[in-house]
Amino acid sequence: MxxxxxxxxxxxxxxxxxxxxxxxxxxxxxxxxxxxxxxxxxxxxxxxxxxxxxxxxxxxxxxxxxxxxxxxxxxxxxxxxxxxxxxxxxxxxxxxxxxxxxxxxxxxxxxxxxxxxxxxxxxxxxxxxxxxxxxxxxxxxxxxxxxxxxxxxxxxxxxxxxxxxxxxxxxxxxxxxxxxxxxxxxxxxxxxxxxxxxxxxxxxxxxxxxxxxxxxxxxxxxxxxxxxxxxxxxxxxxxxxxxxxxxxxxxxxxxxxxxxxxxxxxxxxxxxxxxxxxxxxxxxxxxxxxxxxxxxxxxxxxxxxxxxxxxxxxxxxxxxxxxxxxxxxEDGAEEASGRALPQGAALGFEAARAAMADHAPVTTTIPAGARVLIDGASGAGKSSLMHLALRLAAPAPGGRVTLDGLDVRALDPVALRRAVALVPQRGTLLAMSLADNLRLADPGALDARLWDVLEQADLADWVRAQGAGLDLMLTETGANLSGGERQRIALARALLLPFRVLILDESLSEVDAASAGRILATLDARYADRTRIFIAHAGPAREGRFDQRITLSSRPPERRNSRGDSPNQRENARENAVWSE
CATH class of the missing domain: 1.20.1560.10 (ABC transporter type 1, transmembrane domain)
Structure with a gap:
């Protein structure tokens, strides 16, 4: 010393x-x-x-x-x-x-x-x-x-x-x-x-x-x-x-x-x-x-x-x-770095439930590339369940979440949250330019890459119409934007991450149906090999084909494979749901 x-x-x-x-x-x-x-x-x-x-x-x-x-x-x-x-x-x-x-x-x-x-x-x-x-x-x-x-x-x-x-x-x-x-x-x-x-x-x-x-x-x-x-x-x-x-x-x-x-x-x-x-x-x-x-x-x-x-x-x-x-x-000090992430992207839930949630524990595996809907009543614990996957919430005793078989609590938290990207309903925007807000996810991203994710979020034309381009200044919390614009910017920012799993938690709830439909089609086309998990109570995010539906309730969670493309087919599939502990 x-x-x-x-x-x-x-x-x-x-x-x-x-x-x-x-x-x-x-x-x-x-x-x-x-x-x-x-x-x-x-x-x-x-x-x-x-x-x-x-x-x-x-x-x-x-x-x-x-x-x-x-x-x-x-x-x-x-x-x-x-x-x-x-x-x-x-x-x-x-x-x-x-x-x-x-x-x-x-x-x-x-x-x-x-x-x-x-x-x-x-x-x-x-x-x-x-x-x-x-x-x-x-x-x-x-x-x-x-x-x-x-x-x-x-x-x-x-x-x-x-x-x-x-x-x-x-x-x-x-x-x-x-x-x-x-x-x-x-x-x-x-x-x-x-x-x-x-x-x-x-x-x-x-x-x-x-x-x-x-x-x-x-x-x-x-x-x-x-x-x-x-x-x-x-x-x-x-x-x-x-x-x-x-x-x-x-x-x-x-x-x-x-x-x-x-x-x-x-x-x-x-x-x-x-x-x-x-x-x-x-x-x-x-x-x-x-x-x-x-x-x-x-x-x-x-x-x-x-x-x-x-x-x-x-x-x-x-x-x-x-x-x-x-x-x-010291109390609640910086998270300790963990081991490197595995190569795969399969999310496993073993008797998983957030400590404060009251739904029945979830045991299921979401394979890489799956398109999944997490369903359930408001307050059932859907967001909290997803937070477990990012180490943002503590699991109830006896439960755990794994990524490719490894407990997420043993993985490096920063790398984990870049691999499992979460887009919340109210994404936070800071009082700086649009480019700087986007580059929070990737500081080295070139302008062309920023425009690409804005296109995917169905926002590029709107940005061009503002006249300032990527230098568009956002006020604190994005107060000078509409709710839908804030949500799409938050989504575009998440798309800059090297994610393997993308979680959209009511992320398009304030976006009009036509724009939300275009965004979802783009995500399915561009990221068909990556896991996409949706939490949505209404709107286009609940439409389309899902490989799995996991419904949270006080009873054991309902999980089923769904290939239905219409509300009728999905209701029929619900009747034939597979229950799992």
Whole structure:
């Protein structure tokens, strides 16, 4: 393991606990170079900062009090030069800090986004808004503490060491006052830490609840408009926001109290130094420049000390975010890759039923190239049964689905879902061009290939009529399209996959009958050697010849071979159905 990797894992373990070392350690390791650069610049800034009060002391005591004009010029110019250098270092440090901290945030956010997009579909589901809050808000909280916290810790330690040394040089007796005050602050912050954690958890939960409500409402906008329920839905946001504001106010009141106590202690320290040191100056036992420098160093000492104690306190809030993000990164983590897919395409169902479905278990084999109708009442579990074939749903105990004899749960999930292509009733379209939406299935597809699948989906002429061709821009969720257009684009995209099995789950339910008929004829002609499975309650998708019909019900599933081409023949065939366990 490299030094950067050890540093990253160690820092993650110290600041966020051992559970964060695995997923946060690599992020900190990659940021360690930037942290080192910013830390080096900060070290120079600390040295310059420590020099300034000493130069001020020399200016007062050696120049003003001694009435030495040469010393006045010397120490004034020295202070001016150090001030300019400190200003330059501050600008450089701010720019470097922005660059490297932003990169760390992007790295962490990208890691969280990947974990969300590749999350195991069998893991417990999480609300979209809650996941968005974690990817956006919690990553920022962790990045601020991890990057700024490390820098603040190192910088504060350097300032404490330097400032403490200078205080001891000026007068070791007065230096004992801020040293003895430090345990008071530490004790208070240790006592307050648990309450800070609780209030941070409340705020995070309410922020996630509001985010989930907003995202769900916006995604349901067409339905809300159709029902005239937009106003009622908007009004339902108010209680959530009221609760969020109350949580924020509770947290702010507590943080103000927590911040006020150390300030009172610091004010008492400065008052003690002013009284004791001032009396020494009046009595002629101390120089006024030394008193001013001492007060300046106390300020430099109090700030870093408060930062260190505050970091310990702020860690409570960061740990809340780390726990929420760890839940996203680890619980339901990315699916493990499985073995390579077999050569065949025969789908086998052995006492198969989705865990939440209530139909009787299905035992059947769908041979490669078959044309199959999955039938049954709404809610019987037809879609869930097909989801088993793609590892998108968990099977009930004792059941399994195989591809060419191999349990699909042992196969590589990405390769499986490209071989068993599912086109749902509501295909998701993203806010980008038509070409980019299609190329989600095949990033390297040439334009000619895109036009080919659009022709198969009976959509090419419509696209040409829009005038923009493949550059046609789609809005979020394809809201600028009709339902039928969205369905045909989703179908065209699926046809770019190297599928062996194509599952059309009510995929043409919003397409007019004439167009749906042309699409089905094209699919039968072009993909006669590939398995085609249909779920449809009505329309052309239920017409034509099926090699198998599997009807789901609470009784053992009905399976039959059907060669009928008309409704009459199919009804006659239904009467002679073959029952199988």
């Amino acid at each position: 490299s030094g950067a990797a050890r540093f990253g894992r160690g820092a993650a373990r110290v600041f966020f606990g051992s559970c964060a070392a695995g997923w946060l350690g690599p992020v900190i390791a990659r940021a360690s170079g930037g942290i080192a650069v910013v830390l080096a610049v900060s070290l120079l800034a600390v040295v310059l900062g420590l020099a300034t009060p000493w130069l001020t002391k020399q200016f007062i005591d050696e120049g003003l009090v001694a009435r030495d004009a040469q010393a006045v010029w010397t120490w004034a110019l020295a202070a001016f030069g150090v001030g300019l250098a400190a200003l330059g270092m501050g600008v450089v440090n701010a720019l470097l800090h922005l660059r490297f901290s932003a990169r760390m945030l992007a790295d962490l956010r990208g890691r969280a986004m990947r974990a969300s997009l590749l999350r195991d579909p069998l893991a417990p589901p999480k609300p979209v808004g809650e996941m968005a809050a974690r990817i956006d808000g919690d990553t920022a909280e962790i990045q601020r503490f991890a990057f700024d916290g490390l820098l603040a810790a190192f910088g504060s330690i350097l300032r404490l060491m330097g400032g403490g040394a200078m205080l001891m040089v000026l007068d070791w007796r007065l230096a004992l006052i801020p040293i003895l005050a430090a345990p008071l602050e530490l004790g208070f912050l240790v006592w307050a830490r648990g309450r800070t954690t609780a209030r941070a958890e409340d705020v995070r939960e309410m922020r996630g609840a509001v985010s989930s409500f907003v995202i769900e409402s916006l995604s349901s906008l067409p339905t809300l408009r159709a029902l005239g329920a937009g106003g009622a839905r908007a009004g339902a946001l108010e209680p959530l926001q009221t609760s969020q504001i109350a949580a924020l106010e509770r947290q702010r009141r507590w943080l103000e109290l927590v911040g006020a106590v150390p300030q009172v202690i610091a004010a008492a320290v400065r008052l003690s130094v002013l009284l004791i040191g001032g009396l020494w100056v009046v009595q002629g036992d101390w120089q006024i420049g030394a008193l001013i420098a001492f007060l300046a160093y106390i300020g430099m000492l109090t700030g870093p000390l408060r930062n260190l104690l505050g970091l310990y306190h702020a860690q409570a809030q960061a740990l809340v975010s780390a726990g929420r993000l760890a839940d996203l990164m």
